[in-house]
Amino acid sequence: MNPRTLFRRIGRVARRDQLDAEAERELAFHVDMRTAQLTESGTPPEESRRRALAEFGGRIQVRESCRDARGLPLFETLAQDFRYGARMIRRSPGSAAVAIATLALGIGVNAAFFSAVNAILLRPLPFTHENRLLLLHQPAPGAGVEDAQFSPPEVRDLAEQSRTLDSIAEYHSMEFTLLGHGDPIRVRTGVVSASFFDLLGVRPALGRTFRAGEDGHGAPPVLVLSHDFWQNTLGGDPAIVGKAFEMNDRVHTVVGVLPALPQYPDENDVYMPVSACPFRARKGWDENRGGRGLTVFARRRIGSTTEQARRELGVIAARLRTRYPDAYPAGARSTFDASPLRDDLTRNARLTFVALLATAGFVLLIACANVANLTLARLSRRRRELAVRAAIGAGRARILRQLVTESTMIALAGGALGLGIALVSRHFLVSFAGRFTPRAAEISVDGRVLLFTVAVSLVTGIAFGAFPGLRGMRDLAGALKESDEGRTVAGGRRGNGLLVIPQVAVSLVLLVAAGLLVKSLIRLSRVDPGFAPENVLTARVSLDWSRYTKPEQSRALYDRLLEKVSGFPGVREAAVASAFPFSGGTPFNSDMEIEGRPTPAGQAAPQVYPQVVGPAFFRVVGIPLLRGRAFTDHEMPDARDAHLVVVVNAAFARRYFGSEAAALGHRINIGGPPVDWREIVGVVGDVKQFGLDKPAGEEAYVPYVQGGGNTMRVLVRASSDPERLSRQLVAAVHELDRTAPVSDVHTLERLKHSSLDSPRLTTTLFTGFALLALAIAAAGIGAVTAFSVGQRTREIGIRMALGASKRDVLGMVLRQGMRPVFIGLAIGLAGAFAFARVLSALLYTVAPTDLPTFLLVSAALVATAAVACLVPGRRAVRVDPMVALRS
Numbered sequence: 001m002n003p004r005t006l007f008r009r010i011g012r013v014a015r016r017d018q019l020d021a022e023a024e025r026e027l028a029f030h031v032d033m034r035t036a037q038l039t040e041s042g043t044p045p046e047e048s049r050r051r052a053l054a055e056f057g058g059r060i061q062v063r064e065s066c067r068d069a070r071g072l073p074l075f076e077t078l079a080q081d082f083r084y085g086a087r088m089i090r091r092s093p094g095s096a097a098v099a100i101a102t103l104a105l106g107i108g109v110n111a112a113f114f115s116a117v118n119a120i121l122l123r124p125l126p127f128t129h130e131n132r133l134l135l136l137h138q139p140a141p142g143a144g145v146e147d148a149q150f151s152p153p154e155v156r157d158l159a160e161q162s163r164t165l166d167s168i169a170e171y172h173s174m175e176f177t178l179l180g181h182g183d184p185i186r187v188r189t190g191v192v193s194a195s196f197f198d199l200l201g202v203r204p205a206l207g208r209t210f211r212a213g214e215d216g217h218g219a220p221p222v223l224v225l226s227h228d229f230w231q232n233t234l235g236g237d238p239a240i241v242g243k244a245f246e247m248n249d250r251v252h253t254v255v256g257v258l259p260a261l262p263q264y265p266d267e268n269d270v271y272m273p274v275s276a277c278p279f280r281a282r283k284g285w286d287e288n289r290g291g292r293g294l295t296v297f298a299r300r301r302i303g304s305t306t307e308q309a310r311r312e313l314g315v316i317a318a319r320l321r322t323r324y325p326d327a328y329p330a331g332a333r334s335t336f337d338a339s340p341l342r343d344d345l346t347r348n349a350r351l352t353f354v355a356l357l358a359t360a361g362f363v364l365l366i367a368c369a370n371v372a373n374l375t376l377a378r379l380s381r382r383r384r385e386l387a388v389r390a391a392i393g394a395g396r397a398r399i400l401r402q403l404v405t406e407s408t409m410i411a412l413a414g415g416a417l418g419l420g421i422a423l424v425s426r427h428f429l430v431s432f433a434g435r436f437t438p439r440a441a442e443i444s445v446d447g448r449v450l451l452f453t454v455a456v457s458l459v460t461g462i463a464f465g466a467f468p469g470l471r472g473m474r475d476l477a478g479a480l481k482e483s484d485e486g487r488t489v490a491g492g493r494r495g496n497g498l499l500v501i502p503q504v505a506v507s508l509v510l511l512v513a514a515g516l517l518v519k520s521l522i523r524l525s526r527v528d529p530g531f532a533p534e535n536v537l538t539a540r541v542s543l544d545w546s547r548y549t550k551p552e553q554s555r556a557l558y559d560r561l562l563e564k565v566s567g568f569p570g571v572r573e574a575a576v577a578s579a580f581p582f583s584g585g586t587p588f589n590s591d592m593e594i595e596g597r598p599t600p601a602g603q604a605a606p607q608v609y610p611q612v613v614g615p616a617f618f619r620v621v622g623i624p625l626l627r628g629r630a631f632t633d634h635e636m637p638d639a640r641d642a643h644l645v646v647v648v649n650a651a652f653a654r655r656y657f658g659s660e661a662a663a664l665g666h667r668i669n670i671g672g673p674p675v676d677w678r679e680i681v682g683v684v685g686d687v688k689q690f691g692l693d694k695p696a697g698e699e700a701y702v703p704y705v706q707g708g709g710n711t712m713r714v715l716v717r718a719s720s721d722p723e724r725l726s727r728q729l730v731a732a733v734h735e736l737d738r739t740a741p742v743s744d745v746h747t748l749e750r751l752k753h754s755s756l757d758s759p760r761l762t763t764t765l766f767t768g769f770a771l772l773a774l775a776i777a778a779a780g781i782g783a784v785t786a787f788s789v790g791q792r793t794r795e796i797g798i799r800m801a802l803g804a805s806k807r808d809v810l811g812m813v814l815r816q817g818m819r820p821v822f823i824g825l826a827i828g829l830a831g832a833f834a835f836a837r838v839l840s841a842l843l844y845t846v847a848p849t850d851l852p853t854f855l856l857v858s859a860a861l862v863a864t865a866a867v868a869c870l871v872p873g874r875r876a877v878r879v880d881p882m883v884a885l886r887s
Contacts, residue, residue: 027056030056031049031052031053031056032052034048034051034052034055034056035048035049035052036048038051038052077401078405081401081402081405082405082409084402084405085402085405085406085409086409088406089406089409089410092378095374095378096410098374099371099374099375099410099414100410100413100414100417101414101417102367102370102371102414102776103364103367103368103371103410103411103413103414103415103418103457103460104413104414104415104417104418104421105363105367105418105421105772106360106363106364106365106366106367106368106414106418106460107364107411107414107415107417107418107419107453107456107457107460108417108418108419108420108421108422108425109360109363109364109418109421109769110357110360110361110363110364110418110452110453110456111415111418111419111421111422111445111449111452111453111456112360112421112422112425112426112429113353113356113357113360113429114357114449114452114453115422115426115429115443115444115445115446115449116353116356116357116429116433116443117353117354117357118446118448118449118452119439119440119442119443119444120346120349120353120433120437120439120440120442120443121346121349121350121353121354122448123442123448124342125264125341125342125345125439126261126262126442127200127201127202128200128201128202129199129200129201129299130201130341130342131340132299132300132302133199133200133297133298133299133340133341133342134165134297134298134299134300134306134309134338134339134340134341135295135296135297135298135338135339135340135341135344136150136158136168136296136297136298136313136336136337136338137336137337137338137339138150138154138292138317138334138335138336138337139334139335139337140332140333140334140335140604141333142329142330142331142332142333142334142604143329143331143332143333143334143604143605143607144607145332145589145607148292148334149292149293149294149295149296150170150292150294150295150296151285151288151289151290151291151292151293151294152170152280152285152286152287152288152291152294153287153288153289154289154292154320155168155170155193155294155296157316157320158296158298158313158316158336161316161319162298162309162312162313162316163301163312164300164301164304164308164309164312165298165299165300165301165304165309165312166299166300166301166302167195167198167199167298167299168193168195168199168296168297168298168299169192169193169195169196169199169296169297169298170192170193170196170274170294170295170296170297171190171191171192171193171196171265171294171295171296171297172190172191172280172293172294172295173188173189173190173191173266173268174188174189174191174277174279175187175188175189175542175711176189176247176248176545177247177542177544177739177741178245178246178247178269178270179245179246179247179739180243180244180245180246181233181234181245184544184738184739184740184741185233185269185741186542186741186743187229187247187268187269187270188266188267188268188269188270189247189268189269189270189271189272189277190263190266190268190270190271190272191271191272191273191274191276191277191280192210192215192271192272192273192274193215193273193274194210194211194212194213194214194215194273195210195212196209196210196271196297197209197210197224197258199297199298199299200297202258202259202261203259204224204256204257204258204259205227205256205257205258205259205260206230206238206240206241206256206257207224207241207242207254207255207256207257208255208256209224209255209256209258210222210224210255210271210273214273214275215273215274215275216275217275217281218275219273219275219276220253221247221250221251221252221253221272221273221275221276222252222253222254222255222272222273222276223245223247223252223253223254223255223270223271223272224254224255224256224257224258224270224271224272225240225254225256225257225258225269225270225271226257226258226263226267226268226269226270226271227257227258227259227260227261228260228267228269229269229270230257233269240254240257241254241255241256241257242254242255247272247276248276248277248278248544248545248546249544249545249546249547250276250546252272252276258271262438262439262441262442263438264341264345264438265295265344265345265438266438267438278545278546289324289327290327290591293588297341298338306338306339306340309338310337310338313335313336313337313338314335314336314337316336317334317335317336318335321334329599329601329603329604329605330603331600331603331604332603332604345437345438345439346437346439348436348437349433349436349437349439351838351841351842352436352762352842353433353436355838355839355842356762356765356766356769358835359510359513359765359766359769360769362506362509362510362769362773363510363769363772363773363776364456364460365502365506366502366503366506366507366773366776366777366780367776368460368463368464369464369499369500369502369503369780370499370503370776370777370779370780370783371407371410371464372463372464372467372468372499373499373500373780373783373784374783375403375407375464375465375468375469376468376471376499377783377787379403379468379469379471380787380791386399399469400466400469400470403465403466403468403469404461404462404465404466404469405465406465407461407462407464407465407466407468407469408457408458408461408462408465409461410461411457411458411460411461411464412454412457412458412461414457414460415453415454415456415457415460418453418457419445419449419450419453422445422449422453423445426443426444426445429443430443432761432765435757435758435761436758498820499780499784500777500780500781500784500820500821500824501820501823501824501827502824502827503773503776503777503780503781503824504777504781504820504821504823504824504825504828504861504865505824505825505827505828505831506773506777506828506831507770507773507774507776507777507824507828507861508824508825508828508829508831508832508857508858508861509828509831509832509835510766510769510770510773510774511770511773511774511857511860511861512828512832512835512836512853512854512857513766513770513832513835513836513839514763514766514767514769514770514771515770515853515854515856515857516836516839516843516846516848516850516853517759517762517763517766517767517839517842517843518763518767519846519850519853520759520763520842520843520844520845520846521756521759521760521763521844523844523845523846524692524693524756524759524844525692525756527688527692527693529581529687529688529692529752530581530623530685530686530687530688530696531581531621531622531623531685531687531748532621532622533581533621533622533747533748533749533751533752534622534748534749535717535718535719535720535721535722535747535749536620536621536622536715536716536717536718536722536747536748536749537715537716537718537722537723537725537726537729537745537746537747537748538580538583538713538714538715538716538744538745538746538747538748538751539713539714539726539729539730539733539742539743539744539745539746540711540712540713540714540742540743540744541558541561541711541712541713541714541733541740541741541742542710542711542740542741542743543557543710543711543737543740544710544739544740545710547739548710551709554709554710554712555704555705557736557737557740558576558614558704558712558714560736561576561714561732561733561736562574562575562576562614562714564732564735564736565714565716565725565728565729565732568716568725568728568732570718570719570720570724570725571716571717571718571719571725572717572718572719573616573619573620573716573717574616574620574714574715574716574717575613575614575615575616575617575619575620575621575714575715576613576614576617576704576712576713576714576715577611577612577613577614577617577621577704577712577713577715578611578612578613578709578711578712578713579611579689579713580621580713580715580748581621581687581688581689581748581751581752582688582689582690582691582748582751582752582754582755583713583744583751588609589607589608589609589697590607590608590609590610590670590671591605591606591607591670591671592605592606592607592608592668592669592670592671592700593605593606593668593669593675594606594656594666594667594668595666595667595668595669595677606656606698607698608648608652608668608670608698608699608700609689609697609698609699609700610670610671610699610700610701610702611699611700611701611702612701612702612703612704612707612709612712613631613701613702613703613704614631614703614704615630615631615632615633615635615703615704617631617701617715618630618647618684618701619717620715620716620717621715621748622717623684623685623687624684624685625682625683625684626650626660626683626684626685627653627660627661627663627664627682627683628647628664628680628681628682628683629681629682630647630682630684631645631647631681631682631701631703631704635703635705635706643679644676644677644678644679644706645678645679645680645681645703645706646668646670646678646679646680646681646700646701646702647680647681647682647683647684647700647701648663648668648680648682648683648684648698648699648700648701649683649684649685649686649687649696649698649699649700649701650683650684650685650686651686651696651697651698651699652683652698652699652700653680653683655698656698660683661683663680663683664680664681664682664683665679665680666679666680667679667680668680668700670700670702678702684701686699687699691755692752692755692756693759693844714729714733715748716729722747723747726745729742729745730742730745759842759844762842774861774864777864777865778864778865778867778868779868781817781821781865781868781869782868782869782871782872784817785813785816785817785868785869785871785872785873786871786872786875788813788816788817788872789813789872789873789875789876793879796809796876796879797879797880797881797882798881799812800879800881801881801882806877809873809876809877809879810870810873810874810876810877813869813872813873813876814866814869814870814873817865817868817869817872817873818862818865818866818869821861821862821865822862825858825861825862829854829858832854833848833849836848836849
């Protein structure tokens with residue numbers, strides 16, 4: 001159709017009423033003329049009229065033919081279908097509302113979780129060179145180290161020797177105190193190479209990023225601010241570039257502000273070059289090949305592949321192992337590796353969100369089956385209408401298209417509501433996903449989510465409209481002979497029963513998954529953490545590195561602080577420590593040597609997780625002393641001639657000495673050189689430091705007076721609610737040093753509870769989906785059974801008139817209602833076994849084939865289905881045989 005014809009036809013559509021009237025008049029003229037000719041030939045007038053009408057055909061068909069010839073038949077027919085569909089929906093508002101609400105839930109949860117999958121797994125990173133960015137790793141499988149990170153000399157070696165990487169940048173994050181904007185501000189600081197932002201392809205919102213050479217020794221200290229910090233803390237000052245702040249006893253000049261982009265791998269407040277960091281710039285770290293702790297980003301050259309980069313990194317690692325055998329023991333099997341940055345950032349979220357999206361898809365499947373059941377029941381009441389339409393010339397395809405149009409309208413309405421659910425749930429999803437990936441902030445309802453929702457709505461509408469439509473159009477000719485009431489539509493009942501099967505099967509899969517996760521969560525929550533978190537308040541106190549340059553200065557302040565806090569009413573005891581259970585982060589293990597057991601050449605040194613704690617730490621946190629003694633107030637400070645001591649945990653003692661008692665009296669050296677032998681004076685219980693689901697590792701506790709630092713955690717055990725001490729604790733710190741920030745003020749019990757947030761939320765989501773699926777399935781089973789009972793009222797009446805008891809009728813209804821349930825149960829068990837294996841990584845000490853869970857869930861589902869069948873069954877036994885026979 002050429003454009004001119006198209007526009008002409010569009011114009012005719014606009015004048016459809018006028019053209020219809022003209023066609024009617026023309027048709028009437030021709031009929032009248034033919035009638036007159038037949039009458040003049042001797043045919044009676046009535047017969048002439050009938051024969052004239054027969055020759056020209058039905059007026060409706062003629063009018064439709066004229067419309068097709070002059071207009072756009074497809075669009076006109078669709079518009080007609082939508083108008084007719086709207087009228088049919090208005091005739092059954094209750095049924096339509098139930099269908100729309102059911103689909104809104106199914107489509108809504110799918111749209112919500114697709115928005116998360118889209119942002120986290122599908123959308124590229126918001127960096128210019130996103131597809132060439134790599135994150136480098138240094139695994140040492142022989143030493144049991146998954147990723148040892150990198151040291152400054154290794155970063156330099158990589159930059160000099162690599163030919164597949166065109167840029168390499170290092171990164172680590174620390175906290176410093178920023179002065180110059182009112183009260184001291186504790187800021188998380190990204191310490192990076194000058195090329196860091198150019199490597200990522202980030203352009204500043206204000207000013208500039210770092211220039212080449214600004215990370216060199218002697219360069220003036222400069223800062224780049226994050227967008228959030230600039231907006232929320234500095235008020236979005238447009239003249240911020242060029243202003244100066246004091247940090248680490250040096251004046252730093254702001255040179256730029258980052259755009260509003262998510263930051264990887266951490267959300268930092270400010271960024272500084274490595275030359276401005278007082279620790280990174282130290283010669284001791286800068287030249288120490290074993291001083292690892294740096295994250296390294298790299299960018300592939302154009303034309304090179306990740307696999308080529310990985311092979312080259314392996315060659316460089318082998319070269320360094322040969323050149324520096326002391327730094328790379330052969331037994332550790334250290335190597336260099338790389339992975340795409342996007343894969344690293346989403347690794348922890350991938351399984352959870354794919355599983356949740358699959359679960360949401362199952363819920364939508366159940367919703368579709370349920371709505372298809374409703375549609376089948378509704379079509380059974382419209383069979384005579386469909387039969388009449390077929391009798392006057394409507395084809396099966398035309399009727400089916402009309403039915404699919406109605407179902408699609410309902411699905412689109414459900415999709416619109418579902419999109420609202422996705423919008424409302426965004427905040428929750430961001431919070432939930434933030435526990436798995438730093439990409440959580442990117443979750444939004446964008447054009448791709450909108451297209452996904454529309455596509456799902458259309459597919460859903462076609463699916464639940466086509467299947468019932470095809471079944472409802474069977475034997476339409478016979479429908480004209482049926483009476484309006486009392487007929488049994490066997491085909492419709494069988495169709496309803498078939499749709500119950502997938503609902504039950506999918507519900508069982510979801511219920512089993514939820515049951516396994518609930519059991520896993522219960523077991524996880526019952527894990528003994530190894531300490532007593534009740535009534536313990538914690539807070540982090542950070543002293544300015546530039547003011548507390550000597551260990552005795554910070555010790556003096558913490559001693560005065562503990563003395564002050566211990567005097568608060570309700571405080572039983574207080575302590576300081578470098579870390580405590582569930583304080584976050586990852587274990588920063590250190591090499592360790594046992595006196596008299598030197599590490600063989602080429603073997604990896606034993607690892608230990610060291611912590612610095614005060615004398616009262618074990619009592620305050622509630623870690624039991626198993627052997628020997630804890631620290632006392634009389635331990636000598638860290639001096640070359642002091643008697644250095646250490647307390648180890650039971651896992652350490654058992655692994656290296658065979659038993660807790662055997663460890664006492666031995667000496668170990670942590671880190672070094674220089675070698676500082678520490679005598680093991682006590683053994684304490686194992687503690688779940690980094691999560692209830694993680695095993696306790698080998699730990700060593702060093703007395704605070706022999707190894708304290710500027711940033712310490714203060715722990716206070718109270719006799720009752722410890723949260724009431726929060727303000728007093730903060731005030732006590734500021735009385736001693738008003739510039740010392742106090743952060744992360746929490747109760748230890750709250751931290752323990754928070755450690756279960758991720759599995760708890762995941763379990764809650766799965767359980768919610770499973771219960772929703774069960775409710776929809778139960779409603780579907782009840783509706784099918786009720787529909788069957790309603791269709792068979794007369795048959796039931798006859799059975800009861802012939803002697804069937806109420807018990808027989810109830811048994812018949814239950815047997816027929818439960819038959820598809822048991823078939824769905826058998827199919828669902830097979831699916832549940834398969835899906836549970838996918839979820840096995842989310843389970844804690846629960847097997848994916850846990851038989852009690854499968855049995856309990858199956859029994860619960862059967863019981864729910866039986867109740868759903870029992871309700872219409874009770875209505876069936878109340879049928880009056882005489883009334884039923886007279887109907």
